Amino acid sequence: MIRPAPVAFALLAFAVRVICQAQPLAFEVASVKLQPWTGKGTETMNIWVEGNTLRAEHLSLYSLVEYAYNLKDFQLSGGPPWANSPHALLTTMTLFQVIAKAPASDPPPTIDQFRQMLQALLADRFQLQIHHVSKTLPTYNLVVNKGGPKLKPSSPDEKFAMHVSSGAAGGIRINATNVTIPRLVEAQLVVYVSRPIIDKTGLTAPYDFTFEFVPENRDAAGGDAVSIFTALMDQLGLKLLPSTAPYDTVVIDHAEKPSAN
8 A cells, every 4th residue: 555655744734724724713603783771780891702602792893893903992993983982871872792603612712713703703794894003102101110119019828809999089999919010000000091001110029009099180079189190109109101102003994884683
């Protein structure tokens, strides 16, 4: 019997791999429909993955695109008025439900693969067309203030916890245990300022701290509350410095509301 040479097997395997890579990732089945906000109290606005299923509840097209392309709010622009209504009442916004199942696999697809599948779904159902633009945008650099950080290192046996509540005079209070500065920036600080924040502190260890402040562009209701800029310096020994940085941004050129399915 004539056996194929090892080189032939290698070439065949390479060809199969190239063909598989060329096939775009796509959901096996997907439901996309309008999902108005009713205000009944049991609703949620979120997107998440469970096994081989992606679910989105009460999300705008902007939110879906941001998840699909892994963008922050400031990285997305364009599109029709109904795609994003940040200042409108929830009950007047155009929101959607998406339930999409990927082909069965073990292990299930990665988050990056789900993002690629959602990109294909948006192009198909919303006729989404986009282009990328590199922009230099205003940012803040988070640095260590003069005198050093005012942070208590966490004990090795402490568990992560970050509780956000209302502070004095209309402010925000964050009680943190075993929290790193990069995680604080990503999960909280960027929510309360008008620009993206780049962590340049060089601090990588977890810390315990309480941080109370008034978000940027919000007036304090009393004399005890301080701005997020002052609070960072006085309470954590950190400082926000205005700067700029290049970012990849996405512009929506065209989108249509999906037909009922």
